Amino acid sequence: MHIPDGYLDLIIALIMYGIAIVFWAITAYKARDGISEEQVPLLGILTAGVFVAQMLNFPIAAGTSGHLLGATLLAIVLGPWATLICMTVIFVVQALIFGDGGITALGANFFNMGIIGAFVGYYIYKIIKKFIPDIKGKMIGAFVGGWASVVLGAIACGIEIGVSQIFPYGIELTVPAMVSWHILIGIGEGLITAVVIGYIAKVRPDLLKLPKMGMKEEEE
């Protein structure tokens, strides 16, 4: 879902950069209490894992593929604010080193594939986990949160390119088209997120209880 250069009008690109800058500023503020030393390797491993997963497209249907976005997965373990740090590093490296996602579209890509998953996916997970106990609730929450983050990201992406004059089609075409594919791609996101979270909950449940950067202490 990485938007390349040339799909967004300058004004849209700037608005999305503006939103990104607001979130980066809040992240910097939230980071003032820092993270604990034990979380550093976890941060590195998870980010490396998401980076690799984003390289590996899985086939969906009709000659179309998708890949994990990973923001919901990261947010469940690290919390949304630390996730924004990880996702920023991934998107900047992808744009500058690998040409994946336009440099002008970085703000939009960060919003669609980072911010939405880090917050919407995370809170969907938290709500579902409240109503369904144990690992089952965590896995269902991770699945639904991951799936929803992809579909919402696709809607946002469809709107951004649809309202851009430089992209020759409007939102009445781009949004339904984006949603129809990403309803399927989101299933892949949901499955991977659920399996990884289920595995962590089984073998290292303590990792899900670590303090999350910039979040109030809360009961697990």
Added chain:
Amino acid sequence: MNTDKIMTFLKSAYGKAFLFILGVLVVCTPLASSAPDGLERVAENLGAGEGESLFIAPLQDYLLNVGNEWLGTVLAGIVGIIIVVIVLYGLSKILVKK
């Protein structure tokens, strides 16, 4: 970082996770789909052109030019992992509370 430290790391849970990620990269690279992703499919079906990159990235399309696509992609992935980890390690120096 000396060899002892690296060995200790590789034997830890994080080290095993790291080796697992490398394994996934090596094994899944040839299996991964090269079909267009959701957005590329939409653009193609609507008849919009491909985006024009403002510059040629050093490892465009996750490929290090070594003559073999599998090896080239795996090496590009390893380069990516190294850069991501170094940047995060640098950031963590600022982030970790004393």
